[in-house]
Amino acid sequence: MKRRALLLVFAVLVLSALPFVVADPYWLHLLIMSIMYMMLAASVDIIYGYAGQLNLGQAAFAAIGAYVTALLMLRLHISYWVAMPLSGLGAAFFGLLLGFPTLRLRGLYLGIATMGFSEIVRLVLLTWSSLTRGPMGLPGIPSPTIGSFAIESKTAYYYLILVYLLITIFSIQRLVNSRVGRAWIAIREDETAAMAMGIDTARYKVMAFSLGAFFAGIAGSFYAVYISFVSPDAFKMMDSYLIFAMPAVGGMGTMLGPLIGALIIYVLPEATRVFSDYRMLWVGALLVVVMVSEPRGVLGGVASLIERSRRARQES
Amino acid sequence: MPLLDVNGITKRFGGLVAVAEVSFQVEEGQIFAVIGPNGAGKTTIFNMLTGLTGITEGAAAFAGQDLGRLPPHRITALGLGRTFQNIRLFGRMTVLDNVIVGFHCRTRTGLLGALVQTGPARREWAETRERALGLLRMFGLEGLKDEMTGNLPYGQQRGLEIVRALATDPRLLLLDEPAAGLNIAETEVLMGHISRLQSEFGKTILLIEHDMKLVMGISDRIVVLDHGRKIAEGEPAAIQADDQVIEAYLGTGFKKAHARG
């Protein structure tokens, strides 16, 4: 137990030191975006990896968060530090809106419903021009400020998203190792049996959607100030697939799985400078390869290896 | 007042009548068995009582409370626990966690409490763990607490399902074919456990079973179903002698075997 905590502290220290090691702004940008995607991957993992509810529209929540922040800061000149939590709550509200009507849907039917929801959000952002300026998007989103200090450098943004990620992971792990998390996993494993064991499955499913949406919304709000520009294309269907694929490939329902998945799916293609069209080829092929060889993802594969070597050692 | 009062319940699936006007009462502390050929509607009745499927006509009351419109999780909180005909444990969870889940309706920590880890939340979590371990210990399963349930041998999975149901702190325990797939020795152990549940824990048991030795051995009262209808009710001796029951289910060989003995 203690060793694990020490490892984590070490990892955080290494991560904190990175901006001083990485000089190239392109790489720093890559790092920032990949940490943001890690956060998004973790957020969808709550809904799918733990609660077992297929969600192919997670990007919509990030889009909502991004737009809420953009609109509040540009139109009402609200401070980022107020806009950001409101973005999370706004996204969480939509999580509720999605969770309720879909309670009776399972599997692919639920997946399609979430895709429909995601498309509706995108279409609304695209066509409600009076509010969102439609396809032209909202440029010029100001940087967050703490007193007289403005978060403008890549390094500053890096630390911001790192803190967000750590809080996200910490919260999720806390919840998973609690009565709430056990209820989610029970629902994932066998919803009927969970009901028979006294779990109000409707409540917990909606809770999972809202919480997952909340963190995605916060990630979206980060995106808004980091890129300084949001448009309906910022988080589209393809991004939902991407975000979904990350825990699927890395290992669903685990702490590190979404993070590893984000690295493999987002960073690897970028780092090897492969043309962005090919990324989706990579993602599609990867999903198939992983499901065919080790459906529990990379982490699952590692766990299997450890299991097998442990058993081998026991026998000898 | 009987603990469970089933009054003329009927279940229709479209044109098919699965259960037709079945009535019986279960007194507190009894072991009450429901037997009959496959397809007689026994599990459907369980599903109706636990809220997993609706009651088309008729009513069922538990400790005076009408079960008709309640969702499954509220029925469990009222005090009805159950196991399933095809074992439905939570596969990718440890044995201990399965039992911990059983305590869900008896605990209260919510989203905020879990997130912030307040004093009461932490205490409740530790307490739940202790109680779960205690239950496992009582049934000799403590050593397996960290195993994935999927890895357990069949007999122990069946036992674990009962322990998990016990964690919900039921007054009435619905056991759906608990002896299915168990050999003679395991069935003896199961009989011992069920008797213990009645005598030591004060539980009332409603039991679906095909193993007649088990049923006749421990039941206080039996109701026999065939094609969704009740065809007999009474104490084990009376049921064994009942001609209708023998024809529909037990077979004449049974009567002869027991007449000889």
Add this chain to the structure above:
Amino acid sequence: MAILQQFAQQLINGLVIGLIYSLIALGYTMVFGILGFINFAHGDVYMIGAFLGLVLLGTGAFNFAAAMLGAMILTAVVGVAIELVCYRPVRRFGKGFEDAMLVSAIGVSIFLETLAQVIWGTETHPMGLVIPKVVYQVGGLYISSLQVLIALVSIGLMIVLHLFVTRTVTGTAMRATAQNTMAARLMGISVNRIVAVTFAIGSFLAAAGGMLVGAYFDAVYPLMGWTAGIKAFTAAVLGGIGSIPGAMLAGVIIGIVETLGAAYISSAFRDGFAFIILILTLLFLPSGLFRVRRGEGKV
């Protein structure tokens, strides 16, 4: 009188497009009947069929009929290949991993869509004039030669499928496997082979649908599988997922509703009608028009 005539005209148009949806829906429903699995990538197989046909037409060596047949055969091979590489290996992990098949299907879908974009670009390709355009007039109603072709081909294929499923040994084996896989195995049926045949037939029909749609709208593009896929999926659900006659009927219903909706309510909302039908079906008639009871012992 003119109103009635217009209505009848739209009915015909709807019927024709609906027949194509039926063709595609059959692939969804047959695979579900046997595997209990909805092939998320089926719509993209349909799209690949259309593109393969386009390629064959482009060589100049084939006329429309030959290109369509060629595309159908090639797509059947593609469908079987997908099953062998992407789905069958997942099934060996046993019961706890049904979700993995779904995720794999999502991967296949993403892969196919991107592959098509990479090879053929994202723009829309015209299919060109495939058969001489003649417009027939029957009692004041207009039917184009293309519509007649679509109707003949679709209905013909569905008749052939019906005969195959009811009169041949393999077809009967398919029905047996769909009803009770365990028993089918015990009867000596090679379930793996039947599954492969099912994928082959489904893809075969989907490719026909793709070619016909490509010809009808004179448009082939990588994302066409997405819209048609959803509509065909809706048809499969509405018909009762697993029911072949259900899929045939429901496809036509959706085609008619969609065409009437586009004509009388809003043509821009055309694609939305199927979605509404899907939502209504899931909410009020989830088992569909022809309810299919699933047997025990699924693969």
